Amino acid sequence: MSHRWGMVVDLDRCTGCEACVVACHAENNIPTVGEEQALKGRAIHWIRVERYYEGEFPEVRVKFQPVLCQQCDNAPCEPVCPTYASYHTEEGLNGQVYNRCLGTRYCANACPYTVRFFNFFNPAWDKPLHLQLNPEVSVRQVGIMEKCTFCVQRIKSAEVHAKMEKRDLREGEPTPACVQSCPPKALVFGDLNDPESEVSRMTRSRRGAKLLGELGTQPKVTYLQREDWNAKNI
């Protein structure tokens, strides 16, 4: 059975703790660019927790919204790449071939979610972070675009193990680092081709909505709106 990986973000559960951000950095060898570069807006976070405030003080409501690559079915970043560095994989992921990337940054301009990140310099890690690089993930050179892969290394590893044991993948077997580390289980990952998987069931929720769905990008990440907000609005 072919897979179609998707994710659900339950905004009711997200506390904005940013454990997902840290886990992602550790898993995917994301460089720490340093204070100075971060001030220039060059920090790299494949997943970020956006904070939006509503209302006037003291009646302020804060909304946390984790944003990562939406793995669009109709991705604006893919057709614009002149070298096929960004392309659509057979499992529906928006692949990024680091070795093929020239750094035109066209994909990042085309992406309406601004979830593509550019290596303005060669990567570096503050000590002792340089000792904990993940051998499963390649380190990216200067001039290369990178972004969330849904931890494709974990997906591939799980698929290989399942194949060795001559069985199908089990529910929850490949788990991206952000999903694994989320304390309130706001992030759910799974196969959208399996109608009984947790992610499929939650995607069908009446609270479900796509981020900037009106642009027609057909994201594979679904956001479950906050129940109390819905009640207020209805």
Next chain:
Amino acid sequence: MPRTSDEPNAHLVNHDLVNKDLLRPVALLSTRFFLVVALLGMVVLAGFSAWGYQLYNGIGVAGIRRPVFWGFYITNFVFWIGISHAGTLISAILRLANAGWRRPITRCAEVITVFALLIGAMFPVIHLGRPWQAFWLIPYPNERGLWPNYRSPLMWDFFAINTYLIGSTTFLILPIIPDFALARDKFSGWRKRFYGILSLGWRGTQRQWHRLETAMQIMAIIIIPVAVSVHTIVSWDFAMTPVPMWHSTIFAPYFVAGAIFSGIAALIVAMVFLRRFLHLEEYLPPVCFDNLGKLLLLMSLLWLYFVFAERLTVWYGNETAEVSVLWLTQRGPYRYLFWIMVACNFGIPFPLLAIKKLRTISGTCIASIAVVGGMWLERYLIIVPSLSRKFLPYAWGTYRPTWVEITITVATFAGMALLYVLFAKFVPIISIWELKVGMREASESELPIVAQADLRTDNIAPERANNQAGGRGQFQK
């Protein structure tokens, strides 16, 4: 051949004098020339050093950041490709329209095209994160079986610009061949050998002339759709992506009009400098500037119309992200740049070009300098504000260029001037043979038919030739 009444050089009658006047800049080497070349060369060298610094340290030394991934470099790219529309397009249209006043300006225009394209085409490479891999854009068979992505507007750009470069270089070189032959015949020593090679065995036979004119006719027709397609595709680099205020059908004609607009302005500026420093006052008479000024006026109005149409529809449509970008340029921090742009592209040039008394050489020159600056700003204001305000407010950002980008930008202007100065030193900047065709047509229309037979052999009525020569005793060769 159809008669034209608008020959700007009807007063020139002595062919030998024309030869001498127009070959003189090629023959003489002055200290001033070396000074100018050294000065411009130093600026260009600074630009290359800045690029080297960027290559060594990484693209991060430029001011680009997330989300404004394109900044000065792409602005320069669009700007220089726009300037390149000066030449070939204008000269092709004027050739096809058989406008007599085109004769002294076609070559100055065509040279701008070739050099501006060369400079513009450097920028997509300069802006790459890994420029050393730029050759991957070329479709060549390789062991990995990988081809470039033909769906990417950047690939369309690659082909469009290369086609235009080849086409406009051919269009430039073809009509220089007879002038190279003239230089070969008039000079001696190393210059004779040099121009002998360049003239490609031109002997001026009937057959060669026929072939040259056929080739020019074909090229003039082919180059027009090519030129239009180039800036259309440059605009599609932006219009094809779902970015607020980029994703618009108006972009292709808007960019083409803007390109011709800035191109004419660049041409006028170049002509003013040539006229002054190469003493071509008689060959580039005010009528050329007057006519180009009228064209510039037309393009200025067209530009204003496009800007109005673009902004009105965005404002009325009131789509959240688009309106946010619109107000960023109208009311936000970019408003000063926006109104400077409007002043440069319309406010200053409009009165200078619309009022006949002001449409002088200096008037058109001031208007043109304003337009060149204004059109650079226009490209900047198209690229940067849209990227800094995409859909999710959390990811908004600003852009500020660094010294690296500024140095490279300044260096390209110096580079353009340097290439132009060097070209004018090796090639007669005014097409001598085309000028003579114009002179002959002008005199034919004045003289009775019987006298035309004499003119065919370059015999000029002696008293008229003497009058001309007497008025310019300072000339020595």
